[in-house]
Amino acid sequence: MTIDATAVDSVSTRIDQSRAEWILRSALESGLLPEHASSFLVHDLERMKQRLGEFKHAFPSSTRHSLAIKANPLVEVLKVAVAEGFGLEAASIEEVELAIAAGCPHNKIVFDSPAKTVWEIEHGLRCGVILNVDNFIELSRVDEAIRRGGSKSAIGLRINPEVGSGSIAHTSVGSVGSKFGLSISDQREQIIQAYATHPWLVGIHTHVGSQGCGVKLLCEAVAKVERLRREIESEVGRPISIFNIGGGLPAAYLADDNPPTPAEYADQLRQSVPGLFQADTTMMTEFGRAIQAGCGLAFSRVETVRRLPNSRKLAVIHLGADFLLRPVYRGDDWKHEFFVFDRQGKISTEHDEPVTIAGPLCFSGDILADQLSIPSVKEHDWIAIRDCGAYTLSMWSRHCNRAIPAVLGFDQGRLSMLRPSETVADIVQLWSSGSE
Ligand SMILES: *Cc1c(COP(=O)(O)O)cnc(C)c1O
Numbered sequence: 001m002t003i004d005a006t007a008v009d010s011v012s013t014r015i016d017q018s019r020a021e022w023i024l025r026s027a028l029e030s031g032l033l034p035e036h037a038s039s040f041l042v043h044d045l046e047r048m049k050q051r052l053g054e055f056k057h058a059f060p061s062s063t064r065h066s067l068a069i070k071a072n073p074l075v076e077v078l079k080v081a082v083a084e085g086f087g088l089e090a091a092s093i094e095e096v097e098l099a100i101a102a103g104c105p106h107n108k109i110v111f112d113s114p115a116k117t118v119w120e121i122e123h124g125l126r127c128g129v130i131l132n133v134d135n136f137i138e139l140s141r142v143d144e145a146i147r148r149g150g151s152k153s154a155i156g157l158r159i160n161p162e163v164g165s166g167s168i169a170h171t172s173v174g175s176v177g178s179k180f181g182l183s184i185s186d187q188r189e190q191i192i193q194a195y196a197t198h199p200w201l202v203g204i205h206t207h208v209g210s211q212g213c214g215v216k217l218l219c220e221a222v223a224k225v226e227r228l229r230r231e232i233e234s235e236v237g238r239p240i241s242i243f244n245i246g247g248g249l250p251a252a253y254l255a256d257d258n259p260p261t262p263a264e265y266a267d268q269l270r271q272s273v274p275g276l277f278q279a280d281t282t283m284m285t286e287f288g289r290a291i292q293a294g295c296g297l298a299f300s301r302v303e304t305v306r307r308l309p310n311s312r313k314l315a316v317i318h319l320g321a322d323f324l325l326r327p328v329y330r331g332d333d334w335k336h337e338f339f340v341f342d343r344q345g346k347i348s349t350e351h352d353e354p355v356t357i358a359g360p361l362c363f364s365g366d367i368l369a370d371q372l373s374i375p376s377v378k379e380h381d382w383i384a385i386r387d388c389g390a391y392t393l394s395m396w397s398r399h400c401n402r403a404i405p406a407v408l409g410f411d412q413g414r415l416s417m418l419r420p421s422e423t424v425a426d427i428v429q430l431w432s433s434g435s436e
Helices: 005-009 017-029 045-058 075-083 093-101 118-127 136-149 188-197 215-236 262-272 289-295 325-329 424-430
Strands: 039-044 064-068 087-090 109-111 130-133 155-160 201-205 242-244 282-287 296-307 313-317 338-341 352-358 367-375 382-385 407-411 414-419
Touching: 017 039, 017 296, 017 338, 017 382, 017 407, 017 414, 039 045, 045 064, 045 075, 045 262, 045 289, 045 407, 064 289, 075 087, 075 093, 075 414, 087 093, 093 109, 093 118, 109 118, 118 130, 118 136, 130 136, 130 201, 136 188, 155 188, 188 215, 201 215, 215 242, 215 262, 282 289, 289 296, 325 367, 338 367
Parallel strands: 039 407, 064 087, 064 282, 087 109, 109 130, 130 155, 155 201, 201 242, 242 282, 313 352
Antiparallel strands: 039 296, 296 313, 296 382, 338 382, 352 367, 407 414
């Protein structure tokens, strides 16, 4: 292949068109894809490792980072984070098991579900995972479980810092009345009392939301919880040494997006919450989107291109609301950019022409982009959807029962299979009774 080798270096920013071309053409030649694959996904592991490194570099070396599994639960992807020294953050007991399957040491797994059952709590404590308690009902369940079976878990309370919702309300969790965590204002006295009563409460946790939060909002939340932490320490006379600041750092999806770098976030934290950086404190993080979003590319063949009676041009592709749930249902908040390649995988040289890109599902709202100006799309071209590495495959919908496409990993110019595509037989099995 004669492709510009400088494409290899462009891993720190978003995946650009030449790197996407290199990945597409490598994938088409790799022999890894099913013969008639109409779509596939790629996770750029090289870029992911670089992003993990940027976070490690930006924060103090004592920081215990974990990667949010729900952003991208592929076990082969999680293994990369574990190999780089990251722990894994689990939003459910199932994700705790995914972390174990990825080889994550149990004491680096953070279990954060807001709906933990008694059995899940007992299981988590037996495994020795880090556990953040969401509410006082859960706290009494944890207390009883510890009385029954003991615990080697580091346990903290999740605090709702009540700093407002940022720019995207439905992925915010940090405003007054959120279903997550204990209210920093209303429940302040009971929170302090809980630390006084339970000597095994050694940590404190907060998480503000995803994508809609800028550095100012994130820092404000951490600062409020830090004031509470120091107040608790002086009231109960012992250190609350683990401070988990959550995730929430935004990612870039559009050319004009300019999200804060990990270093900018860490520097701002250093200025506004110096207590977090003192030797008596172990900081923990749980980033997902900011690490993963830019590592994912989704490729689809253009199945049909036609003119509608209103003379608009419509292209139907093989990924829609089943893959891009938020962009389709909440299009004002979530958008992606596209590249166009010809059927051999070469960058399209056509002139720009507005096109509506529709997914394959059976409802008229399954639209990924409305009258978008991109190089004129033809039947059997390839379209790449950028920044699909977080909250895309992990939110896959079964509407219309299309099979999940293959996911390839890309590292040092080499492709590997991270997860083979589902087969028709898998789908039949999924909806069957399980009896012969
Ligand atoms: C989802 C989630 C994260 C990760 O959020 P990102 O926006 O992907 O960084 C971290 N912590 C908790 C508790 C979460 O629910």
